[in-house]
Amino acid sequence: MRPGPRATLPLMHALEVTDLHKRYGRVRALRGVSFALEPGEVFGYLGPNGAGKTTTLRILLGLVRADRGRARLLGEPAGRPAGRERVGFVPGELRLPGGMTGRALLDHVARFRPGRPPVLRERLLDALDLRESDLARRVKWLSHGTRQKVGLVAALQHDPDLVLLDEPTNGLDPLVQRAFRDVVRELAARGRAVLFSSHVLSEVEAVCGRVAVLQAGELLAVEDIGALRARLTRRLEVRFRGPAPADLGSLPGVTRAEAAGSEATLWLQGDVNPLLRRLAAAEVEHLVFPELQLEDVFLDLYRAGGGPAR
Amino acid sequence: MRNLLRLLLARHGLFVAVCGALLGGFEWLICAVVASVDVTGALGTLVQSMPSLLQTMVAEQFLGDFSKSSLLAFGWAHPIAQALGAAVAIVLAAQAVAGRVEDGTIELTLAQPLARRRYLAAHVLFALLALVFVTLAGLTGTVAGGHAYGLEPFRARELARLGLDYFALLCALYGLTLAFSAFGREGGRVATAGFLVALVSYLVHVIGSMWEPWKPLVPWTLHAWYVPRDILAQGKAIARPLGTLLGVGLAGLAVAWARFARRDLP
Numbered sequence: 001m002r003p004g005p006r007a008t009l010p011l012m013h014a015l016e017v018t019d020l021h022k023r024y025g026r027v028r029a030l031r032g033v034s035f036a037l038e039p040g041e042v043f044g045y046l047g048p049n050g051a052g053k054t055t056t057l058r059i060l061l062g063l064v065r066a067d068r069g070r071a072r073l074l075g076e077p078a079g080r081p082a083g084r085e086r087v088g089f090v091p092g093e094l095r096l097p098g099g100m101t102g103r104a105l106l107d108h109v110a111r112f113r114p115g116r117p118p119v120l121r122e123r124l125l126d127a128l129d130l131r132e133s134d135l136a137r138r139v140k141w142l143s144h145g146t147r148q149k150v151g152l153v154a155a156l157q158h159d160p161d162l163v164l165l166d167e168p169t170n171g172l173d174p175l176v177q178r179a180f181r182d183v184v185r186e187l188a189a190r191g192r193a194v195l196f197s198s199h200v201l202s203e204v205e206a207v208c209g210r211v212a213v214l215q216a217g218e219l220l221a222v223e224d225i226g227a228l229r230a231r232l233t234r235r236l237e238v239r240f241r242g243p244a245p246a247d248l249g250s251l252p253g254v255t256r257a258e259a260a261g262s263e264a265t266l267w268l269q270g271d272v273n274p275l276l277r278r279l280a281a282a283e284v285e286h287l288v289f290p291e292l293q294l295e296d297v298f299l300d301l302y303r304a305g306g307g308p309a310r
Numbered sequence: 311m312r313n314l315l316r317l318l319l320a321r322h323g324l325f326v327a328v329c330g331a332l333l334g335g336f337e338w339l340i341c342a343v344v345a346s347v348d349v350t351g352a353l354g355t356l357v358q359s360m361p362s363l364l365q366t367m368v369a370e371q372f373l374g375d376f377s378k379s380s381l382l383a384f385g386w387a388h389p390i391a392q393a394l395g396a397a398v399a400i401v402l403a404a405q406a407v408a409g410r411v412e413d414g415t416i417e418l419t420l421a422q423p424l425a426r427r428r429y430l431a432a433h434v435l436f437a438l439l440a441l442v443f444v445t446l447a448g449l450t451g452t453v454a455g456g457h458a459y460g461l462e463p464f465r466a467r468e469l470a471r472l473g474l475d476y477f478a479l480l481c482a483l484y485g486l487t488l489a490f491s492a493f494g495r496e497g498g499r500v501a502t503a504g505f506l507v508a509l510v511s512y513l514v515h516v517i518g519s520m521w522e523p524w525k526p527l528v529p530w531t532l533h534a535w536y537v538p539r540d541i542l543a544q545g546k547a548i549a550r551p552l553g554t555l556l557g558v559g560l561a562g563l564a565v566a567w568a569r570f571a572r573r574d575l576p
Contacts (some may be wrong), residue, residue: 058417058574058575061420061421062420063417063420063421063574063575063576064574064575065572065574081423081424081425081428082423083423084421084422084423084424085423087421089418089421091414091417091418091421093414094418095413095414095415095417095418096415096418097317097321097415098413099320099321100317100320108313108316108317109418109422111313112313112422112423112424113422113423151418154418
């Protein structure tokens with residue numbers, strides 16, 4: 001991706017959220033959420049559906065009013081149109097004007113920022129494999145995945161300094177998901193800040209440096225993805241060429257072990273390499289690390305004893 | 311704002327053009343009927359054979375006068391003429407906020423560097439232009455039809471007053487529906503509410519004009535202030551009707567803005 005004309009940002013938080021509270025009737029959607037993003041950072045915003053991720057993003061864009069707390073985007077208070085000039089946003093439920101063609105939609109969105117031409121459009125079309133024939137069709141006739149791609153290009157084509165992504169890979173096939181993650185990494189490498197909201201842990205792990213974990217409107221943790229990974233208990237399923245060894249529970253890093261015949265399930269924390277070295281001494285036939293689920297993260301964070309963290 | 315106006319033109323242009331053409335065609339047709347049929351004589355005979363209540367109703371519509379001016383004014387007071395203009399006013403207002411909340415596109419639009427006041431201003435400006443277009447299309451039908459069928463032409467001042475009064479009625483309906491729209495989440499429901507307001511106003515006005523117990527309600531209807539017969543047949547001034555209808559429209563707009571500026575979206 002070729003560098004945009006604005007390679008650096010002044011020294012400030014790209015995004016700053018302080019003590020946000022929001023209530024919808026009796027439901028407390030956000031309870032004192034605080035975090036900040038630096039330029040060049042891809043920040044994961046992780047939580048199950050209904051955790052308050054979309055509400056946070058909507059407050060940042062001025063679509064929803066916070067009951068308490070404040071948020072600033074690129075130095076501007078959230079909600080001011082000037083702040084959104086340099087922001088790109090992909091909503092979780094992307095709804096586009098169906099009567100327009102894809103090309104007309106991209107032009108329509110670009111015209112809202114006359115001072116920021118869509119310098120990344122062609123690069124993004126190429127990366128996301130969007131063809132001219134797709135763009136010539138009305139949006140309502142496009143498949144869900146293609147519509148999502150058009151939405152991504154519309155959000156990023158003006159090379160925004162801050163990118164807000166709400167479940168951006170919904171409906172994308174795995175190849176395009178990978179290409180999109182590459183785009184996000186390239187944006188970050190050029191100093192753009194990215195808030196990546198998702199309920200898929202593996203996706204956040206793949207692309208984010210830090211992560212905030214949100215549940216029921218409360219932040220459980222804000223930390224480096226490596227640190228989060230290190231403190232999480234991972235599950236490992238092993239099938240041996242003979243009966244499972246008896247001393248699995250005492251292997252390095254293993255906190256719990258269950259064995260039945262030749263198969264065993266191990267739960268381990270921290271570095272996996274000492275365990276793999278010890279397992280190599282046995283006759284292993286098959287070994288799987290099932291993908292870590294969001295529920296595992298929450299359970300671990302609660303088990304860690306800290307409870308909800310600010 | 312030009313960007314939004316372009317979008318609105320693409321989205322609603324055909325609908326507005328069709329409604330305008332239908333209104334123009336309807337007014338042309340009224341001219342054709344007035345010119346080619348002895349409506350005056352036919353109506354006079356018909357009225358004499360009617361029960362007294364219906365005689366009163368027809369007299370209210372034509373003020374006991376079956377002149378061609380009065381008959382052309384009837385063309386502007388006719389439910390079809392009112393429904394066509396009301397459709398434009400109500401649909402545009404319902405779609406401005408509630409319709410866009412319902413289809414979800416307001417989220418993408420307001421995530422752009424666009425202030426809410428500019429968003430609403432673009433919708434109001436487009437609607438005003440659309441209502442002017444529909445009004446002018448109707449007037450063009452009356453003028454062109456009158457010319458084509460050799461009817462005595464109206465003075466420009468009367469036509470201007472008629473157009474202003476019709477436009478003001480549509481503005482009132484637009485303002486009220488926009489206020490509903492600012493509170494709503496579904497365009498269809500808001501449009502239904504707008505049509506109900508228009509229908510109730512029309513019915514109360516018609517019934518109140520015929521039936522004494524409902525007479526006190528008449529000044530509270532929008533249609534009491536829409537007076538094509540007074541303008542075309544009697545040449546009356548319309549400052550008060552115009553002020554009332556535009557006042558209702560502005561009040562609706564103020565409520566709509568007060569709500570839209572503060573509400574959570576979508």
